[in-house]
Amino acid sequence: MERYDLLYRLYEDFDTDAIRDLQTFVDVFPAVDSRAALGYWQDARDELDARKAEVRDSFAAGDTLVEVAATADRDHAFTGLDLHSKYGRAVNVLVLDVDETLRSAGGTDNEIPRETLHALTEFHEAGVPIVICTGQTLENVKGFLIQGLGNELVHSGAVSIVYETGTGVFTPGHGSQTKRLLYDELDEEMIRVFDEVRSRVLPEAPDDVAHGIHLQGNEFNVTLKPNFDVGSPEAERVIDRGLVYLVDLLGEAVATETDEVTTRGPDWARAYFADDDPEVEAVLESEGATVDLGIDDVPDEVASVFERVDVAYYHADAAEVGSLELNKPRGVQAALDVLGLDDPFLAVMGDSKSDLRVMEWAAENDCGIAAAPEHSSAAVLDHVRSTDGLVFDRGGAAPMLRTIYVLNLLAEL
Structure with a gap:
């Protein structure tokens, strides 16, 4: 039958x-x-x-x-069947974002729901490795994973944490490969730029920024977080101003590193990253911080450094600079290598631009499917809807995980 x-x-x-x-x-x-x-x-x-x-x-x-x-209910079961009919194979690794994906400030009181944790446990018992892929610090992620899933599961050798959006990978139980510091593989120029930004970002912050933000305890990325509730008007105000300050500081650091003895570094950074990211451009406009320069006005040597840097903006949540060479796809590939998955077929779940990069990498290499919550960024939703349409309700990761589990069950028949 x-x-x-x-x-x-x-x-x-x-x-x-x-x-x-x-x-x-x-x-x-x-x-x-x-x-x-x-x-x-x-x-x-x-x-x-x-x-x-x-x-x-x-x-x-x-x-x-x-x-x-x-x-699963009927709808999710037949969705799992559609996925099996299309791909003809089971998912053999989960790649999961945390904030606003597994948990949601608006839908799950910022806790991973019990039914979601139970679904993850079932995947683990079925032999499917779990890769948690997040912008958070390693210690923070380890803490709530152990609290939710238990120390034994997290240290089973089948769980890997890609932290700080790909700057490092932590896979307990793998000896010398347990912790891989991917930022150590960057060249000295990029390391010096980030060292400069990190050393100055708090001491030199203007009062209207300094009194409202703190520096997330990252190993490499420089992330400003608000001293207010995420999503609040106060958080929006300080993060918007903090983003402008962070872009300016990055511009000064790159201008110094490239021996451009000038005060134009901040202007070049504003011009470059406004052209690169519409969200950054919108913040600069709202803060009256746009410049009368185009990307062609940025010196080539300076632009060549900027193009290796990721300026990320999370509305009323965070402003961050990171390395584009240290992204979630690179972190996921490192995790898959440590886990020994030579022929992966991923289920990628996430909501942001950094998650989209993993989804696109999986699609380009024909090695996975993508799912996203309904409140994801427009680019993420466009990608997910154009592939398999796996969009789920805010805080509703568990039903989507059950759909994927059904796909795996049907692959056994």
Whole structure:
């Protein structure tokens, strides 16, 4: 029987909603000492076992279809089938952004929901490695992953963390390859530019910036964060002004590094990065910081350094400079190398420009699929909708993970 016919019969003939609800209750039921509560849990477990047995006995591939029924609703299951029909293979590694993807300040109180953590645990138990790919610091990511997934899973050898948007990769359990500092591979010129910006960014900040920001504890990138709630008007104000200051400081550092003895460095930086990124241009305009220069007015030697630098703006959240040579695709490739995945097929989930680069790399190399939350940047949504249309609700990473899990189950048939 074809996979389509099997799924149609499964969802037509059986109460899969009840199976899924019972499975969720059994899986995520909190640990309690109440005898009555434990009785409810055991009753649910008994009913679940009975309903699963009915499905299992009705199909030759009953074990797999029971898992499908307990994992996803009809729509997500048939989406998984569409993915299998298109690609003909299972996902063998997850590449996941954290903020506004696995968790959301607007949808999950900035915590990774329990059902999402449970889905990740199921992938781990199925032998699918997990690559967390984030702009956050390593220590911060390690902390909430261990808290959510447990120390044993995080240190199992099948979890890798690409941190600070690709400046380093941490894969516990891999000996000398456990921590790879990718920024050490940059040339001395680029290292000096970043050292200069980092050493000056706080001591020389103007008062209207200095009193409202702090420097994120990165190993390499220079990231300004607000001393206010992310998304608030105060955070928007200080990050917009901080971005202008950071661009100017970068311009001075590059002008010095290239022996351009001039005060034009900030103007060149404003002209170059306004031309490079519409979001940066919009902030410069709103702050009255545009310059009457075009990109052709930037000296070639200076532009050749600028083109290796990533100026990133996250509305009311962060302003950052990083190296374009240290990006998420490079970090992911390093993680895949450490994990020993020679023929990867990724499921990439993210919301920002840095995540888009991983999605595009996977598409160009025919080695993955992409999914994004509905509030992602326009460029990310354009890419995802033009490929497989895997857009999910804010804070709704779990159903998308279940769709991918169904794809993997169907690949086993």
